[in-house]
Amino acid sequence: MPAPDPAHGAELPPFAGITSFMRRPATRDLAGVDVAVVGIPFDGGTSYRSGARFGPRRIREASAMVWGYNNALAVKPLDVLEVVDYGDVNVIPPSITETMANIESEVGAILAAGAAALALGGDHSVSLPLLRAHAREHGPLGVVHFDAHPDTWDHEFDDRPYSHGTPFRRAIEEGIIDPSRYVQVGLRGPTLEAGDWQWARERGVRAITMDDVAEIGLPAVIRATREPLRGPIYVTLDVDAADPAFAPGTGTPEVGGFTSHELLRLVRALRGVEIVGADLVEVSPPYDHGDITALLAANLAFELLSLMAVRRRGG
Template sequence: MSSRVDKRYYPADSLKTPRFTGPITFARLPYTRDPAGLDAAFIGIPFDGGVVFRSGARLGPLAVRNGSLLLRLYNPALRVKPFEVLEVADMGDVAVVPNSLERTYENVSQEISAVLKAGVTPVVCGGDHSITLPLLREVSKIHGKIALLHFDSHLDLVESHFGQRYTHGTVFRRALEEGLIDPEHSAHIGIRGSLFSEEEVLEAEEAGFRVVMMEELERVGVEAVVRDLVRRVEGLPCYVSFDIDVCDPAYAPGTGTPEVGGLTSREALSMVRGLKGLRFVGFDLVEVSPPYDHGEITAILAANILYEFISLLAWWRQKK
């Protein structure tokens, strides 16, 4: 058994220091505020000022860090040691303003801009889904229109909620209007549940999005859907936004807007792993609401999905 002792950033050795000893960072990685020298950075955005139903996602980054304590160095599914291949650190949380979405967006943009300019891939944990918009804005400044893979039980293409144009359910409507994403090379995956109208899915498809309903996923299977997604975005700068409520409440009860009939945890992990080889420019995982969680199962699942995101970056680097 070997380890990269020469690396600047490396997780604490859990065979020498127990997992329940602090400080608590994602996967027990070192903490830094300086992105220089990093390949990827875990960043928390503890903001839920965009929710229109159950709150609590502001506590998501803290819970997910705790849920990551059992993560280990080797990913056997992708056959990669992500923290040996890449320099990864926990950069802490963005300084959000709890009662101001506008000021929070400004702070998110400032921090993510610095990370991207340093050549670092952001791996972000929300927070509610409204935090994705400033992330997409900053990524698109560097890469232009990007391919989006959006895992969610909801389309998040609503025009407004209660007259408010910036909420967790309007994020991709605004991103589309601002020209941040290329709908012809983007997809919404895992959509299910009751809708406001029969026009919702039709409008998304007419805009150019690929919409994968849960009924289709169940009918054709995970592998077929993933192959189709890879073909759709291959070669393009790809951003993944993963709302934990794409998973069934049996596996992810700790979320603000749960919908029955979703992905199992195994299916979710399989879908993420199947995206290996794509040109990723950023990731986020959102809508973990610890007050509704049971036994930390949502936070643990979220932490593992974020670990798979980092492993995808390492897989790509390892194959180059």
């Protein structure tokens, strides 16, 4: 039987329809909407390879391959949640501060309308204004942060305070993150200084490195990740948490990361957590091969939607 709408609908074949996220309606009418998927095509905060500005578009295209039912979580999120594709934030490529102001304002409007935001980046600098908008709505946030890097450096470029390596330091300094409810998962690789991982730890952040993963195993990592999570939680997922073999299309690849399956397990393990918002960042299509990074990102975004649906359903 042909699909009732030739443009939209997750039941369409992957090659058909308009490539909004999971072919959801593209609209800014938020009446009755539970989750708005919003693109943030900005990569002016990168310190190595640019290209993440093309991430939201390619993730949307890859999402056409995501079928509607999540077998691992036993939920069909689009049957539980009203989801729309909100389109993209208006970014200003030469100005990170103006772009961040636009992100905070536009996502703030989504939250004020009663919807949750699932943001597709863009580089990791976009997380700071996203956190600001969510903290204004929910107060200081707990955070689950999947990443190869801590992104708590003070400055990457002379005395400029904002880049994709500084968002969580600024967020802690601004009091919009509660460090005792903040966990970093997947840290690895060389750093500039011996103490680059220590600043956050000294303030109470729990940091789980890939060496920790190898030593204690994934089930123990899952338990350690969940232990500090209470109250409103924001999830931020840098695709470079995955090993470059599974996610080559990213701006700052680090060897020795998670497999795709391990990342899926880690995200699914957040079942029941009070997730109030999320972002998925650092997909850089110019460095991707066969869209494998974009496909991983689209599936991880689907897992985040599924978690929101499971909690809404009460499972």
